[in-house]
Amino acid sequence: MRVTKPRVALVEALFKQEGPVSIERLHQVVGIKSCDLVTIYRCLAAFESLGLVRRSYLHNGTCLYELTTGHGRRYHVVCKECGRTDPVDFSLTNDAEESLRHKGYTQISHVLEFFGVCPACQQSAAPHREQSVAVTPVT
Amino acid sequence: MRVTKPRVALVEALFKQEGPVSIERLHQVVGIKSCDLVTIYRCLAAFESLGLVRRSYLHNGTCLYELTTGHGRRYHVVCKECGRTDPVDFSLTNDAEESLRHKGYTQISHVLEFFGVCPACQQSAAPHREQSVAVTPVT
DNA sequence: TTGAGTGCAAAGGATTTGCAGGTTC
C-alpha cells in the first residue's frame, strides 16, 4: 500500500476526531478540493481491511469511521436527531465472540451502537440536523 | 392504525422468521405480487415506531427487521458472505442505557450485531450470496 | 363517508464501478 497525499491527510483527519465521523465530514476536514469523495471511500475501505479503521453506523444506516486505537474499544451514543456522537462508558465481554469462534466462525467482529435523542435536541423543535456534518464547530 | 391485508401478511411473515430479515426477503415471503415493496417499507416504519419491530443492520448497512418478542432481547451473528443469521448466546447489561438516561438522553435504544464468516462459507470460494434472500426454495 | 393505506413512478442519498491519466516506489 502506497503513501499518498490523500491517505496521509485522511489519517490525520481521522486522528483529529475523538469519535466516529461520517465520510461526508471527513471529506470536509480533509478539504473538499484536495481529495475526491470517491477516494475517501476507497481509502477507508482499504484502511478497514487493514484493520486501521473501524466502521459504525448512524441510525439511518450511513457509515461512520474511526481510527482503531490501541487503547481498547470505545462505544458511542449517536443522537437520532443531530447525529452527534458521545462516548459511552461501557465494555463488552469477549464471551460472545469467543463462543462464535468455537462454532466455527472466522473474521469475527461486531457493531454496537447506542441511539437516543441528546439533551441538546430535546427541546429544540427543529433539530440541529447538520451538526454531525458541520466542520470545525465554529468557535 | 388500520388492519389491512398487507399488514397482516407482514406480521405473519415476520413471525415465521426466527431472526432479523431483510426487507427484500420479507417482500418475497409476503409475496411479491400481493404487496408492494414500498408498502413494506412503510409498514415496517409504522411498526417500528409502535415498538412492534426492531431494526438491525447487515454488514453493508442495509436494514434487517425482527419482531419484538416478549422473551427478551436476542442478538445475532450475520455472515459477511451469505447473510445468514444465527442467534448468539449473549445479553447486555442495562448499565450503559441507564447511564445515558442519567445524562439526559431519551428514546434510547441500541444495535448490537456480530459479524463473521460462517462455517458453511468458509471453504466455498463462491459464497451462497443469495441465501439470505432466497424464499421457499422453489421446490 | 372519509381519511388512512396502497401502488406506481420517480426522486433522493449513499456507495460503487469503469476508465483514463497521474504518482509512488
Next chain:
DNA sequence: GAACCTGCAAATCCTTTGCACTCAA
C-alpha cells in the same frame, strides 16, 4: 517503468416521496 492511486462521470443499490386511487372503520 510498472503498478497502484486518483479523479471524474456514471451506474447501482437501498430507501423515501408525491400523487391519485382504494378500502377499512
